[in-house]
Amino acid sequence: MSSLLAQVVPLAFAAAISPVIFLLQLNTLTGPRPIARGSALTAGAAVVLIVGSTLGVALGGTGFSERETLQAAINIAFGVLLIAVGLRALLRPPTPRPSDPEAKPTSIGRSFLAGAGGMASNVTTFALYIPALALIAGSTLPLGQRGLAGLIILSITLMVAWVPLLIAAIVPGATNRLLPALGRWMTDNNRWIQVVLGLGFGIWLLLQGVSGL
Numbered sequence: 328m329s330s331l332l333a334q335v336v337p338l339a340f341a342a343a344i345s346p347v348i349f350l351l352q353l354n355t356l357t358g359p360r361p362i363a364r365g366s367a368l369t370a371g372a373a374v375v376l377i378v379g380s381t382l383g384v385a386l387g388g389t390g391f392s393e394r395e396t397l398q399a400a401i402n403i404a405f406g407v408l409l410i411a412v413g414l415r416a417l418l419r420p421p422t423p424r425p426s427d428p429e430a431k432p433t434s435i436g437r438s439f440l441a442g443a444g445g446m447a448s449n450v451t452t453f454a455l456y457i458p459a460l461a462l463i464a465g466s467t468l469p470l471g472q473r474g475l476a477g478l479i480i481l482s483i484t485l486m487v488a489w490v491p492l493l494i495a496a497i498v499p500g501a502t503n504r505l506l507p508a509l510g511r512w513m514t515d516n517n518r519w520i521q522v523v524l525g526l527g528f529g530i531w532l533l534l535q536g537v538s539g540l
Contacts, residue, residue: 328468328472328475328476331462331463331466331468332476332479334459334462335459335462335476336479336480338455338456338459338462338480338528339455339456339480339483339484340483341455341524341528342451342452342453342455342456342459342484343452343483343484343485343486343487344487344520344524345449345451345452345487346514346517346520347448347449348372348442348445348446348449348488349487349488349510349513350510350513350514351368351445352365352368352369352442352487352488352491352492353491353506353509353510355368355433355438355441356492356495356502356506357502357503357506357507361495362492362495362496363435364433364435365438365488365491365492365495366492367435367438367439367442368439368441368442368445369442369485369488369489370439370442371438371439371440371442371443371444371446372443372445372446372485372488373442373481373485373488374443375443375446375447376446376456376481376484376485377481379453379456379457380460380477380480380481381477395465395539396539396540398461398462398465399535399536399537399538399540400536401457401458401536402458402461402532402533402535402536402539403532403533403536403537404536405454405455405457405458405529405532406528406529406530406531406532406535407529408454408529409451409454409455409524409525409528409529409532410526410530410533411529412450412451412454412524412525412529413521413522413524413525413526413527413529414526415521416518416521416522417518417526451521452484454529455524455528456480456484458532459480460477460480463477463480491506491509
């Protein structure tokens with residue numbers, strides 16, 4: 328179990344570095360009913376990850392652990408995808424999107440859908456999360472331990488949503504000072520976050536996949 332966690336936890340922490348979800352959550356927490364809407368957004372993002380985690384854990388009982396070539400192919404595919412993301416961010420800096428000061432706050436239902444949509448469309452997060460799930464599915468651990476490992480990486484990957492929510496709930500004035508400051512930092516450094524994650528983990532996954540063939 329410990330050796331598996333040593334492999335998947337770094338991937339989960341990298342997957343958690345998501346400016347997309349953080350900025351969605353920040354926008355939610357600085358509006359009306361911040362805790363209710365922030366909780367809905369977190370739940371939406373969690374549902375997407377839970378579905379993926381459930382499928383990944385279940386694969387462990389289908390002989391996936393014996394298909395080393397398939398596991399290697401997954402690493403190679405997502406390694407190449409991450410490298411492409413990193414190179415694109417390096418060569419073509421993303422254009423900042425102007426905020427709309429007159430935009431109306433979303434409802435709780437729409438906050439849930441925003442969380443689910445933001446997580447489902449987050450290429451960088453899933454390009455790291457799915458290889459972590461593949462490692463869990465490919466392990467020979469019992470179902471219970473695979474499930475625990477899946478829960479651990481789910482919680483870590485979702486930190487980008489639930490940590491700001493927790494801060495907003497317990498730290499006075501966090502939605503006026505601390506969280507906006509973090510949001511500005513992530514916005515300003517979004518390009519380099521994608522470059523480091525994309526190239527660093529992309530090359531690592533690619534090498535892992537090639538060595539597994």
